[in-house]
Amino acid sequence: MAGQAGRVDGPHPVVVIGAGPVGLAAAAHLHERGLPFTVLEAGPSAGAAVAEWGHVRLFSPWRYNIDHAARRLLEAAGWAAPDPETLPTGADLVEAYLRPLATLPQLAPHVRYDAPVTAIGRVGVDRVTTAGRENTPFVVRLATGQDVLASAVIDASGTWRTPNVLGATGLPAHGETDPQTAMLIEGALPDVLGADRDRFAGRHTVVVGAGHSAANTLLALAELAEQEPGTTITWGTRGGSIDRALGGGDADALPGRGALGTGIKLLVDSGRVQLVTGFAVHTVAAAGRHAELTAADGRILTADRIIAATGFRPDHTIAAELRLDLDPVLGCTRTLAPLIDPNEHSCGTVRPHGVDELTQPESGYFAVGMKSYGRAPTFLMATGYEQVRSITAAFAGDWTAAHDVQLDLPETGVCSATRGYAAMLDDAAARYGLAPDTPGQLISAALRHLPLAGTVAAATRAAAAELGLDPDVALQLAALAGDQFDTVDQDPAGDGRPRAELGLVTVSSGGGCCG
Template sequence: MNALDQLPVAVIGAGPVGLAAAAHLHERGLPCTVLEAGDDAAAAVRQWGHVRLFSPWRYNVDPAARRLLDEAGWTAPDPDALPTGAELVADYLRPLAELPQLAPHIRYGARVRAITRLGLDRLRTAGRDHTPFLIRLADGEDLLARAVIDASGTWGTPNVLGAAGLPAHGESEVGAYLEHALPDVLGTDRDRFAGRHTLVVGAGHSAANTLLSLAELAAETRGTEVTWAIRTASPTRTYGGGDADALPARGALGSRLRAHVDAGRIRLLTGFSVHALAPADGRVTVVVRHAGGEQESVTVDRVVAATGFRPDHSIAAELRLDLDPVLDATRALAPLIDPNEHSCGTVPPHGVDELTHPEVGYHAVGMKSYGRAPTFLMATGYEQVRSVVAALAGDWRAARDVQLDLPETGVCNSNPDDSVDGTDCCGPAPAAEPVARGLATGVSGGLLAAPLTLVTLDAAPAGGCCGS
């Protein structure tokens, strides 16, 4: 064994996918250090603990993690039950993180600022593949690792409201009126919404989740108004496949939302691309500028930005990444998940080959691996880390024997931005060509439903199936 092999594998993030990576590393006998920025496991998931996943427990537990928990006498939840984010943490993730096999290797309050190679910047090639990774923490501490599995997710980097990918004019000045995705409308955040007019911007499941909660609040509290704004001409994709969805809770989400819109309880604005925001006597005015130059506006009390998430690759700026110019995923994975091409809930089986970067030993997994694509499922992340860890252990047969069976949405099309009813593209997807390169993705991803709602984190929390 050389000196590099004696170093631990660094796992960034102690969410569902990061902890699954630690469980697989333990099974393979590979030392690891898990670096978690929060003060406890699954810090991001705890922020949307009020939301119910629309994926049942059977999709939310990693196989290697389950084997460790079973050895410790864990009582598994009903595989067909739908957990909330809080239950996911309390009944699975926290017990997993507290196992004696993993707990000593998890460092909390350890925020990663940068990753590089010891003594080498991105320009240097000689000896690179055999040089340890150097990981710098926010407190200035430097750590060495033989490989890096980045499961840090995307929850902390939501997309802006501006339609062109840039903040809308005035967006930074109206922060007091803006809400992150998935506010606890019926719980701790109720007072901010009751009796007020809220605009929800976004077409993913996180938007639908919030809209349903607001509709329930409006039925209970006079003066509560709900407006929903989407960029496209039709909400067909958000409504989903209904009874054709392989996950009944996910299908019911769209059906319930459609009923509220049809009944006028939720006002729908289509073709709504946010151009500017401005304070207006204790409220906020949201301005839309159309292609022809004409403008329209709506004035509300609160704006929920349910516009999805994007990865932050800045910590890996000194590493050699090969990112798709559209999605910020690896070039091999991007065509399999590109929402411009399909909106299916399934994705071809993929593992270490599709997720490899030119930087040998660096793998982004979980939600981060999907870049800006919105349809990540937590089960996808579990299979990713199984494949990556097998490759790190030198078991390439297992690494390339990827198995992924995901529930279909029941509504797919080749151009998700259009209003179509076709269901043609959800057939078996072609297998991807293996490539000789690295990995990626981590509610840190889950199938979000909701107490009476649902969510796909427009690429957001970690959980079962999260996407938009």
Template sequence: MNSGCCGPAAPAEQTAQTVQTVPAVRDEQAGRAVRARAVDPRLDALPVAVIGAGPAGLAAAAHLAARGLDFLLLEAGPRVGASIARWGHVRTFSPWKYDIDAAARRLLEATGWNAPDPDWLPTGAELVERYLAPLAAHPAIAPQLRLNARVTGISRTGFDRVRTTGREQAPFLVRLADGGEITARAVIDASGTWATPNALGACGLPAHGEAEAEAAGFVDHALPDVLGADRATYAGRHTLVVGAGHSAATTLLALAALAGDVPQTRITWAIRAGSAARAYGGGAADALPARGALGTRLRELVETGRVTLLTGFFTHSVTVDGGAVTVVGRDPSGNEQKVAADRIVAATGYRPDHSIASELRLDLDAVLGSTRALAPLIDPNHHSCGTVPAHGADELAHPEPGYYAVGVKSYGRAPTFLMATGYEQVRSVVAAIAGDWEAARDVRLELPETGVCSSSLAEAQEARVGLATGVGGGLSAAPLPLAGVGAAGNEGGCCG
């Protein structure tokens, strides 16, 4: 993934929700977006290249297949949903009925596929096994899927970024790590952010010593399998978790469960904020009950002393002394806090890597790394995941017509992405590539607020499986933490 991939829309029966619609004729605000232009007719014989076979990439493939458009689906990993499989032990905070794209559902149901229990909160592994793998095996998609096909660069055939005349008539050139090249009429980049985690350092730069090989051996990034494959690494040891998002919360809950079995296990949680109130979220009032339960349980762990919370902790340096690692936090006033631990979990979020598109003409927001038109709609300084307005091809377009980054990568460094948002993005983008601008601009999105409804759904699941244990989707959890999926672990973020 980072593929990191994400939570859902709120249930239709809930009354407290944000509903955003965009009519076919857009107003002046939309006019300020960078407009995509129709693909030149001479390129129609070429396929659309879709990069990444996670939820957004496979949904794009389903929409392209439904419209009869030729495509190639390129996945860097050895299987579809390869990034999600990395957090397969984590349970999402959104039930199945909001985790399945509409076009993908239609394709699958036509082959006799039985949808999972709509009210079940799937783990990452279940998301892959019950949905993504069957979708990838569908005869409309399987022949166009290439695994172990890592993209290393995208350009225009015969054109670097500077050359203009005739540019829009030139096919895209997609270069692969094995040296192969593909020409395409358009590119949908759903490669995610899982491979590019943020630094541990609080200023966005690596902490002093963080990049050294010796220190790196003590650092794990978001969502280790604390109760499963990685149990021996954490049992009976002192772990420092850095970050204030859902990935951090998920790991903290798992570590607390481990400490119940192995009392010598110690847990310290460090955040930059002066309070953890934002990390605790909406509690029982959350529109996604499992997400609310996550914050409620975390608060209990801190208040009972099972987790030691350090606020105002700005990671500055990491040093190794034998079998332990010392992390120093230094705030803007120069005050220091010091923690000696056995392991560090850096749940500090992810950022997009636009280097593969460096020869394309991108219009990126200077702060978030999303498109300039999308940035004000998703700015985490002003929006939670439930208040992001509907958006589609217009807001995702670059000066390079025919190239779109979608899914969690489209949000850049904003930690407010939800899976349902990605599905609506790709629906709109594929409509635009097909030249159906009426459908492309008729964007509709229903998203949950972070503090609105009852916890009956989470309670029902707990009755069936104990608490969720595995650990919830900081990208997208089971008997323990339920977490969200999506922007895994961006500090201060609201949605997984």
């Protein structure tokens, strides 16, 4: 293997870690380039991690979720692509795309399941040794103790297994890892309305976090509360204000932060979600069947369940014997960091990038996909597909293609929370047994009532009475449809008062799919 990124040659395959969307896309590109490869998947099947959030609907339609090389392989085998404008769930992504891809004869013999990777090194040398390093094969060690030799490594293992902790300092809160306490803590995006329903129905849940995972979960819990008496919800945020979570309109540097604003604010303003701000978790303890969260200022929240919707972080432990130069803030490559900084970018404003931005001092090793972004929540699958296309072109020695990185990420369509939540609105209407056009009628009626009602909550109740809907169900639908109320002009009451004075939140069009 020669060069910093290096054309791969020799008897050993490129090892791809992870059989999720980006890992299998890498396999498809390697196949097209005629390069030998092995995919090592920790789970029992393709897309195992995606399947765990299969109930969640993506905010980007199918046309942005299918890799080009993967599409070519699938269509050659007679596969019919889903409607390109439909927004899939995670389960749809697995069943209609990832598993058919992984079972193609071009890929299937090269994919190994139940093969978690525990470490990566170089044959016969440690991290300190320099002489001959670039021409020494990688050794990829599995949990079984088996070593797999590789000419290069593409790490597409993601971050799903390494969520951020509850503790406000970035360290686990005191007691958070205690086994008895841990039993009361859920990870992000539990299936509140489906498989995990019994753990939350009729109970009090505290959701900790202020990102899109928290917003999704709050909306689902609010719907559960309408169906299951005694279900109560508290939303705990570290910040002293939820303005950043709700969005700041044109002044918001990250449009995705505002995408769920009006809907979440409606849940809080209608009293269906109790908001506790400035709650920096210091201690978590089990008290019988309940959990107690204590903030740094001494305040206490008691709950039956805690949902840690606190985001994710990369785990570079398996690469401890490799030479990595990571950005000290995000934990990605230093070159990539300014391009994806969540303080400056949404998922729709990230510049195209490939092999050059992802190259590490360790020649031939690349972290791609969600893991490549470190702690930045602005990743999109389409970005990962372009990453591995560029890297595999470099492995094949096609530097013209490797450097020709292109990405079509219009903020409307790929990163639109509006489209994603319109689909969620349709799902909720179906669960309530309502006609498909009921949400649209509700929104139209609420907008008519808004000038006199003054707030979205009051307008929604008036619209519910007009349409003969249960007011609580109407509020739930309005929460899901929240950003559609942004179509009202800047003087909705016609009395010179701006939206902010009426308790309305302006939301922006981008983001929403990245966290």
